Amino acid sequence: MSFLNSRNEYGWFSIIVHWLMAAAVFGLFFLGYFMVDLDYYSPWYNRAPHLHEGLGLLFGALLLVRLVARWLNPPPPPLASLNAMERITARAVHSLFYALMLAIVVSGYLISSAGDRAVPVFNWFSVPSLPLPLEQQEDVAGKWHRWIGWSLVIAGGLHALAAIKHHLVDRDRTLRRIVGL
């Protein structure tokens, strides 16, 4: 298998990035889901949000790299065995994922950077806030962040079920392609 995508196959760069971001989407969702209800005296009360912010921004950086890579080296088209409706759906779902992933990063950044706060990425570097004229930015962004997060994991779950259906029912290479087999 090559590093880059070929006409019919995903390269291992795409495969690694896909699974890394899949793990990040679910991992960050559960981290976020549990951290908001932590007991004030939990040792994770400050640590979990710090981790969530840092990982979230690194996820955003990786997403930008992925979008550039995708533009320079497009993925293989949907399998020839798919019908027209399936092809359109596949493309639409992929676009939806990119939109949701961008939106989850932006909304998360807007929560964390509200009140002119630089968002720390571990103790490595900080991303400065933007001087945005938004009223109660942290509340509005928070509401969006929650719903986009839920949308992402639900869409991710359906995406996984669809891949399994392709593998078991249609018996095509959809799932095998993205695991590099």
Next chain:
Amino acid sequence: MKRLLAIMGLVGSTILISAPARSADYIIDIEGMHAAIQFRIQHLGFSWLVGNFNEFDGHFSYDSDRPEQASVAVTINPASIDSNHAQRDKHLRGEDFLFVEKYPDASFNSTRIEANGADKLTIIGDLTLRGVTREITIDAEKVGAGPDPWGGFRMGFTGTTRLVLKDYGMTKSLGPSATAVDLILQVEGIKQDDEKAGGKR
């Protein structure tokens, strides 16, 4: 006709002037913001965390000869809470604390006032916060009163009260030293009972 109107006006104003003396009404100086609703709560038992409710409005009436007939009414926008930390303020506005989406209004209305001599007052009234209305007692003190330099008449009070968080449905634990929050109130009112002062703040 003009003369008739003039006479009616004269009669009208005479009635106003000769109306029985009553407690003077004051509106809280929001325009010049000579008022504050501050809160403070212990952090872990190690320090005080302070913040403000930035948006509120209200009025009071007070006559130093009959302080027990005084009254005060204030409305507060709980979403205007400001502890100088946006992420904490988001949490404070959320369901764990003020739940402003469901309970966007808070208010205080006095029901009776006891005078304790030397400008000290005990203000008893109903506080509505997070959908709960409870009787609270504010220990207040008149700071001063008199004509201001711009043609108005002002009077100011300071007061404190303490609220137990769980009384208002705020059950999120912040530790044993942080079960209650103090409210520290600063109020300056501008007298409203004559036409000239009416527009000035």
